[in-house]
Amino acid sequence: SGFFSKDEILTLTQHAGATLKDPMTSANALYAIGLVTAFMTAFYSFRQFFMIFMGAPRTDAARHASESPAVMTVPLGVLALFAVLAGLVFGYPLEAGIFHHWLAGVIRLEHQELGAGAISTALSLGLSSVIALLGIGLAYLMYVSRVIDPAQISQSLAPLYRGSLNKWYVDETYQNTFVRFYNWLATWSARFVDRLIIDGAVNGVGALFGLLAGLLGRLQTGFVRSYALSIVLGLMLVAGYLYWQVDLTPPPLP
Structure with missing residues (x-):
């Protein structure tokens, strides 16, 4: 056929x-x-x-x-x-x-x-x-x-x-050009892009939240008096904000 x-x-x-x-x-x-x-x-x-x-x-x-x-x-x-x-x-x-x-x-x-x-x-x-x-x-x-x-x-x-x-050195030419280049590119990407950029970004976000958690964790003392003091300070801040932002002057008489 x-x-x-x-x-x-x-x-x-x-x-x-x-x-x-x-x-x-x-x-x-x-x-x-x-x-x-x-x-x-x-x-x-x-x-x-x-x-x-x-x-x-x-x-x-x-x-x-x-x-x-x-x-x-x-x-x-x-x-x-x-x-x-x-x-x-x-x-x-x-x-x-x-x-x-x-x-x-x-x-x-x-x-x-x-x-x-x-x-x-x-x-x-x-x-x-x-x-x-x-x-x-x-x-x-x-x-x-x-x-x-x-x-x-x-x-x-x-x-x-x-x-x-030697197959007209097609395999050798392909190996020494495309394969070696892509192997180098893959190695560079694994060492620089993957480890420094991708892993660095993920690990950096984790480290940032770990740092914030460590700082905020110090506010958790376990004492009721500390929490009561925090509530009082919060109320004072709210009252101060309202005092400065809200006009308490009575309107003029008609």
């Missing part, structure tokens, strides 16, 4: 470039990149297949490996069968299969006249198949028949080999 859907994408990409009638358009460049990607995908997929299933065991675990039980192999076989049938059912006919008009009811595409360089789906399928077979053949020559020595190629292309072996 993925085989036919992939070729639909490649064919429509090539048609987009042919519609523009310009060999240097981005659509044609994307079509070329797609073909190169098909070659690389076939190569590394079958490199893995040949090294695992057609190569000599390189570890004790591989030497004593056994087939998975039926509970694993039967579902995988059913999935593989339906994957093949899905491609045959939905992929044909090549120019009018279900895949070809899958989103016709959702996306409205305007019909455009193709340029002279447009190729048919069958030709695109055959071209990508030949390129994929070339990738498979190269993997076979390098990892099964050993006609081509991978070690010699890795030595002659040492910079490219080291780059691909």
